[in-house]
Amino acid sequence: MVRSMGPISEVDMTYSMDCYFRQSWVDKRLAFKGAQDTLALSVSMLARIWKPDTYFYNGKQSYLHTITTPNKFVRIHQDGRVLYSSRLTIKAGCPMNLEDFPMDIQKCPLKFGSFGYTTSDVIYRWNNERPAVAIAEDMKLSQFDLVDCPAGNLTDVVYKASSPFDRYGKDMGKMRRNGDHHRYDNNNEDHNK
Template sequence: MQSHSRCLSISIHTLDCKTIARRLCKSAGTASFVRVHLKPEILGSRTRQLATGNGKRLKVWHAKMVPAKETVLRMSSSSIPTLLYFIYATACIGESSGEIKKDEKLYPENFTRILDRLLDGYDNRLRPGFGGAVTEVKTDIYVTSFGPVSDVEMEYTMDVFFRQTWVDKRLKYDGPIEILRLNNMMVTKVWTPDTFFRNGKKSISHNMTAPNKLFRIMQNGTILYTMRLTIRAECPMKLVDFPMDGHACPLKFGSYAYPKSEMIYTWTKGPERSVEVPKESSSLVQYDLVGQTVSSGTVKSITGEYVVMTVHFHLRRKMGYFMIQTYIPCIMTVILSQVSFWINKESVPARTVFGMYP
């Protein structure tokens, strides 16, 4: 007796691998041939599911079907596993470099996993290279506002961006982005240098509208940490040459707890370019800011020897200001006080006016 072959037509409107496999395997048990319609509206999806059916372990690994138009396949039910393999192979071969990059989109969950992995087992109480190499912290300063300068209090104030860079190999990572740009919340979870200003009277870290801090992690473990600070520091002055004097106001900073055997400081861009003071940042009334010089040294104490970085801001007093404010008024007062002696002694009212003026 002749057997009649039965052909079943099915349409696939989804890229859910589980659904595809279930329908194909179900068809395999009821028909000799299966006509499969692949609809073009399922473009661009990507699945992450495994599927089984009819006792056959059919698996689809991230199948991505990219038909230009609706595709019709007529095939034997025994060839269903081959169809699934064909779908997978076509997707893999058809992916271009642009599609691969698209697949590596900057999904937030990817970076959440990177950060969680970086902080897993991380101890922010220990400096990088603890027990081994010395930690090198590179620094540079950008001055946004310099002044005022007080002769009475012998101090000066300035607004700066204070940048520090170091390498923490514990924070190395592999990922689709070279730099992780993070906010200030990450600062509290990793080790940061305990830098302080040795001659500072008062320093303010700005927190409006949020803490003014920049934190970045590079793939090789390099850390960039920037803060916006307002610093009021002492400036020793010798006023014996007033008002033709000049002063060098220092800014000294270094580590509070780590001696030079554990942590050192260097200038990021070298001594010449690591401290930037734009001309528009200084508008002092009594002084001209003529330049700045940097240096580094060490200071010894009973707890160890520490690296100290120093910036000297060179000030020169404005003669024009004091000529107008001090010299010319004094000269005019002396001259006017002598005029009364040249007035006729009988002109009492006039002599009285000039006599009372001084």
């Protein structure tokens, strides 16, 4: 879930977002039988279980929220399914075309995948039971209106790699400038009045 977005910088061609990043996978070694359907693990147990080495391809700077404790959790289901969630702030690159400024529409992708595993080891898939990305109802953008958030996937073939690398992308999102900008013509002297 995207909790907030911004700032969006045309100068740096970046955007920032605060989100809950959730991943799920099955590890049969963690399957169990018992009265509870799920077990919540402490953060200290995270170091003892396998996790995908997910990273953000176009990330410029990111961090995990840690006040008052690290903002992450793990839940294990009886069948060995693991849900791993963390609250992140991500600053990512967004190549912008400003030809139509101030009436421009920008697509700002968030691309993520495995850092070291190939598609022989790890394959990322969207959970089709719910929207790929949920947006907080109270989220506001000062410069843009969020128009769309399409999800997709890409598989990169890296030269000399034994297997291709899986990469997922999410346009975060398609944004249209909201019209709060004024256009001045330097040749028009009336703009100073």
